[in-house]
Amino acid sequence: MSQSTTLFDKIWDGHTVKSIKNGPSVLYIDRHYIHEVTSPVAFLGLEKRGLSVANPQKTTATPDHNIPTQDQHLTIQDALSRNQVDRLMKNCKNHNIPLYGLNHKWQGIVHVIGPELGLTQPGMTIVCGDSHTSTHGAFGCVAFGIGTSEVEMVLGTQCIMQPKPKKMRIKIDGVLSKGVTAKDIALYIISQISTSGGTGHFIEYAGSAIEGLTMEGRMTLCNMSIESGARGGLIAPDQTTFEYLKNREFSPKDQKWEEAMAKWALLKTDEDASFDKEYLFYAQDIEPMITFGTNPGMGTGVTGHIPLAASLAEGERVTYEKSLQYMGFSDGDKLQGKSIDYVFVGSCTNGRIEDLREFAHFIKGKKKADNITAWIVPGSKQVEAQAQEEGLLEIIEAAGFELRQPGCSACLAMNDDKIPAGKYAVSTSNRNFEGRQGPGARTLLASPLVAAACAISGKITDPREYLN
Amino acid sequence: MPIEKFIKIQSSAVPVQIENVDTDQIIPARFLKAVERKGFGDNLFRDWRYDKSNNPISGFPLNEIKYSGQILIGGKNFGSGSSREHAAWALYDYGFKIVVSSFFADIFKGNALNNGLLPVQVTSDELSEIFEAIDTDTQATFTVDLVQQTFTIDASGKVIGFEINPYKKECLLHGYDDIDYLLSLKKEIAIFESKE
Numbered sequence: 180m181s182q183s184t185t186l187f188d189k190i191w192d193g194h195t196v197k198s199i200k201n202g203p204s205v206l207y208i209d210r211h212y213i214h215e216v217t218s219p220v221a222f223l224g225l226e227k228r229g230l231s232v233a234n235p236q237k238t239t240a241t242p243d244h245n246i247p248t249q250d251q252h253l254t255i256q257d258a259l260s261r262n263q264v265d266r267l268m269k270n271c272k273n274h275n276i277p278l279y280g281l282n283h284k285w286q287g288i289v290h291v292i293g294p295e296l297g298l299t300q301p302g303m304t305i306v307c308g309d310s311h312t313s314t315h316g317a318f319g320c321v322a323f324g325i326g327t328s329e330v331e332m333v334l335g336t337q338c339i340m341q342p343k344p345k346k347m348r349i350k351i352d353g354v355l356s357k358g359v360t361a362k363d364i365a366l367y368i369i370s371q372i373s374t375s376g377g378t379g380h381f382i383e384y385a386g387s388a389i390e391g392l393t394m395e396g397r398m399t400l401c402n403m404s405i406e407s408g409a410r411g412g413l414i415a416p417d418q419t420t421f422e423y424l425k426n427r428e429f430s431p432k433d434q435k436w437e438e439a440m441a442k443w444a445l446l447k448t449d450e451d452a453s454f455d456k457e458y459l460f461y462a463q464d465i466e467p468m469i470t471f472g473t474n475p476g477m478g479t480g481v482t483g484h485i486p487l488a489a490s491l492a493e494g495e496r497v498t499y500e501k502s503l504q505y506m507g508f509s510d511g512d513k514l515q516g517k518s519i520d521y522v523f524v525g526s527c528t529n530g531r532i533e534d535l536r537e538f539a540h541f542i543k544g545k546k547k548a549d550n551i552t553a554w555i556v557p558g559s560k561q562v563e564a565q566a567q568e569e570g571l572l573e574i575i576e577a578a579g580f581e582l583r584q585p586g587c588s589a590c591l592a593m594n595d596d597k598i599p600a601g602k603y604a605v606s607t608s609n610r611n612f613e614g615r616q617g618p619g620a621r622t623l624l625a626s627p628l629v630a631a632a633c634a635i636s637g638k639i640t641d642p643r644e645y646l647n
Numbered sequence: 648m649p650i651e652k653f654i655k656i657q658s659s660a661v662p663v664q665i666e667n668v669d670t671d672q673i674i675p676a677r678f679l680k681a682v683e684r685k686g687f688g689d690n691l692f693r694d695w696r697y698d699k700s701n702n703p704i705s706g707f708p709l710n711e712i713k714y715s716g717q718i719l720i721g722g723k724n725f726g727s728g729s730s731r732e733h734a735a736w737a738l739y740d741y742g743f744k745i746v747v748s749s750f751f752a753d754i755f756k757g758n759a760l761n762n763g764l765l766p767v768q769v770t771s772d773e774l775s776e777i778f779e780a781i782d783t784d785t786q787a788t789f790t791v792d793l794v795q796q797t798f799t800i801d802a803s804g805k806v807i808g809f810e811i812n813p814y815k816k817e818c819l820l821h822g823y824d825d826i827d828y829l830l831s832l833k834k835e836i837a838i839f840e841s842k843e
Contacts, residue, residue, distance in 0.1 A: 196839045197832060202814025205832060207839055217731065219682035228826070245680065259680035266682045310730040310754060326732035326758035328825070336829040338836055342812060344753070374667060375724040378753055408727060410753055474667050474727070494771075498666040498722065591676040591729075600699070612671040612728060614694045 183449035185346050186415050187381050190321040190446070194304045196338060203340040209303040210315075211238040211333045212289045213276070215245055215267040216593070217308030221331035222270040232274040233337045239298055240271045240278040243288045245593045248556050248583035251281055260594065274334075285428075287559020287585045290314040290527035294398065295561050297427025301416040301443040306333060311527045311609065313404040316413035317397035318420055319446045321381070323411040344410045345379055345455040348448075350386035353462035358643040360537070361396030362529060362607065362626035364388070365403035366468035366478045372458065374476040377409030380456065383448060384414050388462040394423040395533035402528045403609055406475040415447040467642055469514060470611050470624040473502040477611075481629055481641045485512045505613055506621050507601070514639050521604035522553040522634040523616070524627055525583075526590035529607035530558030532565050534627045539571040541631035541642065547579035548637030554596055555580050556588040580634070592617045605633040650763035652822040656744055657790045657801070659716035661708050662781045663692075668721050669728035670755060674737040676729075687733055688740030709741075713785040717744040720777055724748075725766075726755025735762045745791050747798065749774040760815050761825065767791065767798050767809045776800065793819060 184192070197205040218240075225232070232238065245260040255261035264281065271278035279285040285292055290311055293299040301319040306312060310324035325339065332339050351364060369376075382404050384397075392400065397414050404412030421440055424430045431439040466480030479485070485503065487510045488496045503510060508517075524530075524538050535557060547553055555575060557563040563585055566572050575582055589596040590608035592615070598604045600619025607630050611622035623639070632642035678690040695707050703710040719738065725748035726734060735758040738746065746764060749771040759766045769777070780787045780800050790799040793816060798807045811819075818824065829836075 196835050199814050202812055205829065205835075207836070216679050220684045220732075223683065224826075230830075244676075257680075263680055263682055308730060308732075310728065324730035324754055326730055326735070326754065326761060328732060328758070328761040332826050332829055335826055336832070336836060337840075338829050338832070340825045340829065341757075374727055375750055375752070378724075378750070405728075405754075408724070408752055474669070495666065497664075501665070591671075593676045593679065610669075610671065610728060612669045614675055615671050618675070618694055618699070 183452040185448040185452045185454065186319060186383060186413060186446055187321060187346055190302055190304065191343060194321070203342045206304060206339050206341050208306050208333050208337055208339055209237065210293070210298060210305045212293055212305070212307035212312070213238055213240045213330065214289050214309065215242045215263040217327050218270065218330055219263065219266045220327050221308070221334055224331040225335055228335070230335045232276060232334045235275040236277070237337060238276045238334065239293065240267060240276050241286050241289050241292055242267055242281055244587045244591065246281060246586045247594050248554070248586050248588045248596055251584045257594070284560050287561065288527045288530060288587055290402065291530055291558030291562065294318065294394070295427065295559060297424055297430035300424065300430070300439070301420060302446050306339060310405045311402050313409070313411040314398050314402040314527055316401040316404065316411050317394060319413055319416035319443070321411065321413065324405060344381040346383070347377060347380040347409065347456040348383045348385055348454045349458045349460070351384070351388040351460050351462055352386045353388055354391070355388055355462045355465065358467050358628055358646050359465050360626045360628060361392055361399040363465050363468045365400050365406070366470065366475065366624060367465045368460065369403065369407045369476045370468070370478040371460065372407055374406060374474045375408040377404065377407035380409050382409045382412035384412055389414060390417065393533060394419060395531045398531065399528055403475070406609060416443050467626060467629050469605070469629060469639065471506060471508055471514060473505055473611055473613050475609065475611060475624060477502065478624065479514070481639065482515055485510050485514065487511055515641060517639045518550065518603070519605050519623070519633055519638060520550065520552065520602040521598050522551055522630050523556070523589040523604055523606040523608060524630050525554070525556030525558065525588050526608035527558065527587070528609040529627050530556060530562065532562050534607065535562065535566050535571050536569070538627045538631045539574045541628055541645065542578040542580070542635060543574045545578055545635045547634055550637045551634050553580050553634050554583055554589055556583045557585050559585050589616050591615060592620070598622070605630050605639070650761070650819070650822050650824050653744065653763055653765055653793050653819040655790070655792045655794070656717055657788055658718050659786045659788050660718035660720050660781060661714045661716060662720045662778055663708055664722055664778055666722035667724045667727055670726055670731050670734040671728055673726070673734040674731065679731060679733050684736055686740070687737035688742070691737040691741045717742060718789055718791070719743045719746045720774070720781070721746060721748040723750045723771065725751050727752040730754045730758070732758040732762070735759045735764050739764045747774070747777060760819070763819060765791065765793065765819065769798065769807055769809065773807050776805065
């Protein structure tokens with residue numbers, strides 16, 4: 180009798196070329212995404228070894244981290260950024276790797292374009308030199324971020340060496356309350372298990388609240404898996420997954436689609452399979468969330484207060500107080516009503532069409548607060564085009580906002596989209612680390628709905644006040 | 648390219664007693680624009696080391712003359728966040744060969760090992776002992792022996808054992824890297840591909 184296995188085991192074991200005794204697995208990679216920042220040194224390494232790319236068609240490239248979000252038709256002003264983007268183009272040309280460059284209709288944040296083009300498909304192993312590769316787990320993939328040495332391995336051999344992670348399941352049962360989104364689930368989980376709670380593990384998300392999420396929501400949740408320390412997170416594919424993928428550019432077509440669906444339908448965890456760790460949370464316990472500190476685990480419901488330092492273990496207080504000092508907050512502070520300066524909507528976490536829809540529907544007929552500078556950045560050219568088609572652009576502009584051009588933008592502020600030192604930004608991105616959005620910038624992570632409410636009122640606001 | 652062999656090192660250490668040191672702190676994103684692997688050490692811990700006018704911030708351990716050495720001692724959950732290998736490059740380029748913490752983030756640990764930077768995980772009590780040893784004598788030395796898998800606090804003679812994957816240990820001891828190994832598996836990989 181065969182042993183019961185998890186979805187993660189099935190994909191991982193099915194891609195193991197060789198297991199080294201007491202060592203890592205040699206894992207075959209189906210899909211490799213690359214961008215301008217973490218790939219150039221890998222290509223240099225390949226060239227030094229005199230190697231070519233083993234499977235150029237299994238790699239897809241796009242520039243995203245470093246590019247401006249205005250005037251993309253012009254030459255990139257920053258010489259170093261331009262050089263990196265040019266180098267990506269050159270490397271892709273030399274090695275015959277498909278590239279969707281600046282101004283291409285499919286360009287965008289690598290974790291947004293992979294799924295929307297149908298390149299990401301259930302059952303695949305997917306890697307990219309970017310920790311948010313976990314996003315693709317939403318389709319029932321084993322997808323995780325890697326370093327540049329590993330990018331070189333995949334380019335050169337289509338394989339990678341990895342110790343097999345442990346397995347964790349996080350179930351969320353019940354129905355989400357109005358105004359609560361996938362982003363809130365992610366921030367809630369991390370606030371409960373901490374930024375190291377998932378370390379060493381690969382998470383499977385399950386339960387009725389997860390099944391009820393759209394693909395965009397599932398991507399947001401899996402995207403944030405890394406913020407709990409986990410290697411990645413995945414969700415078993417179902418009808419929602421298949422409907423999303425049907426007729427996408429690179430999705431299988433006709434007879435092949437039928438065959439693929441039959442294969443994908445088998446991708447699930449056996450009923451009595453066991454996990455190294457399991458958590459169960461209830462959807463009704465989750466509020467719209469916001470962070471107040473300098474790691475994504477320092478979050479609370481938007482109506483909450485900043486926990487007292489005295490409530491923490493003694494050893495943790497120094498780091499906690501340092502974090503609050505950076506943020507200009509005191510423990511015990513109520514968050515609602517605190518004035519903010521910037522709102523950023525975008526990133527591989529919340530830069531998809533559904534996120535822009537939520538934001539636009541919320542602000543429709545309202546006006547941006549005068550004290551707010553807002554950057555609304557679509558995740559891809561396709562998202563940008565769809566926002567125009569659906570009339571979201573008009574709503575956004577009528578409310579006093581502007582839609583910029585696709586890229587990673589203020590999520591990591593490698594381009595000019597930097598939050599000034601000391602300013603507060605409510606951001607739909609994934610990290611609130613010190614200086615993440617610019618030196619001295621103070622980031623509060625939240626959902627597009629919370630960001631919308633804050634952009635309208637100019638201060639930290641519970642979006643539910645407007646929804647009732 | 649082959650990594651530098653690691654066998655045994657005796658050195659003093661630099662204590663960075665902060666928890667959850669993420670890779671954005673180790674090297675901020677704005678310094679990731681290079682297309683070659685050089686000079687990252689200059690920007691290691693950039694925003695903790697230098698102020699807006701690029702003056703060293705006094706009190707940060709890397710700026711304190713009393714601390715030096717090839718070992719960095721960090722707080723719990725070291726290397727979380729971004730997968731940027733530049734973090735491991737920056738530490739190595741600055742001159743660190745060993746990072747000690749009570750907990751490492753997965754991707755950072757893998758990147759460190761792929762670059763000959765040895766992550767040594769100890770218990771939180773042992774970590775406190777190591778910080779105390781440096782408190783007592785800022786030039787206190789430690790001996791890291793990869794063959795024996797031991798980290799010794801030289802002053803007290805306390806020997807702390809640490810874990811390392813046996814495959815990775817062999818790689819470090821001999822200076823092999825994973826790509827050399829993967830290239831030797833060409834046949835197995837081709838067979839796997841043909842079955843797909």
